[in-house]
Amino acid sequence: MAVVAAPKPSEESNAKTTNQPNTITLRIARSNPSEGQESAFSEFQIPVQKWTTVLEAILYVKQNLDHSVAVRYSCRQASCGSCGMKINGRPALACYTKISELNSNIITVEPMNNFPIIRDLAVDFKQLIANHKKMKPFIIREDSEVTSESKEFIQTPQDLEKFLQFSYCIKCGLCNSACPTMATDTSFIGPQGLAQAYRYVADNRDKGKDDRLKIIDDSHGIWRCHFAGSCSHVCPKGVDPAMAIQLLRGYLLGFKK
Amino acid sequence: MAERLSNREGIKGMANPTRYGIERVAYWLQRLTGLGLLAYLIGHIYETSTIVNGKIAWDKMLEFTQTPQGHIFLTLVIGMCVFHTANGIRVMLGHGGIGVGKPGQPEYPYKAASLNYKQRLCIWVSIALAALAMMYGASVLFGD
Ligand code: HEM
């Protein structure tokens, strides 16, 4: 049986001093475009521990200092894709970024770029969702139902590995906000959508490859990607959209069947 | 206004190479050198076409390439040319899905396989080749 010893008083006081809350300055970009309110920063002093996340710091503001800060979040564990924002200049999930890893006493949070601002940190995902849907994010085949005559769709672990990582996308939009093409092209499908096109094309149960290749072979489609890799730099789930896009382009260029 | 509402980064964000690693720097350099080479090509056609204005105009043009400013300019063109070609080959292969890594189970901390050491090495080699070519070019140009 494991024995857990209670910390000796001396150790306990020691732990207290090392875990002493630090105070940081949290700067939140505030704006309300529909009311014509320009962006301005609100500053707050926040006590933080070494495990405090940026989202927790923002929620501290909402609970104790200014409840009107607009922020979208849900799972607090990098699963729902709601809390993407620009943290000290780089797109990241607020719930997945610890203050201590930023090595700064001033934390600036701003809404993600390349998404219209709704208010403060909350941005509009209409375009991302529309582009995601355009990629037909589902298995396409005639015999989609398993009947008593047909067999299950067999997939080996190797078959699975071909698309698994791309299916981990949580639609947080960080990739789209880091993408240099997205920065200037308002109609670009974006790394999120293109990676999802590949996720289904690479799935051996799917028969919709030609459909999807036609959709992405567009003037604002896959050819606008210059492989700058910024999407993969910021993706919090290891999806690696840049790889998916280049592999997808391999089909269109005839490098792959 | 529309720009502000959509919160797009715009050209300033597109052309900011500081935030997303060496791959974004390579993207930026490829654009810059591509545009630089295009400008050079146009200038070059203009320069060589001065010969239709007679020998004097042609010699005047040639004189510029003999000045220190001209040497520096040509050295830059050499560097742009070498980087753009070497990195361009990396990018073309990458665009075909070659050397961008293999899909697999992502493991924490989720380092992207497409941003692999081969890609980074090729970028650094392109930069190094450009630097070497510039040094050699400058030594020839200035060393007469
Ligand atoms: C053998 C030599 C060359 C190779 C291998 C090469 C390769 C490339 C590649 C792969 C790209 C696309 C990069 C991307 O997708 O972002 C590119 C872009 C470009 N290249 Fe070249 N290139 C070469 C020579 C030239 C020359 C001589 C010029 C100028 C006259 C030039 C001008 C450009 C321009 C303006 C761009 C567009 C830049 C951009 O959109 O980012 N290239 N080159």
Ligand code: SF4
């Ligand atoms: S690919 Fe990555 S960064 Fe892009 S939306 Fe999906 S999880 Fe987010």
Ligand code: FES
């Ligand atoms: S709150 Fe769900 S991803 Fe951050």
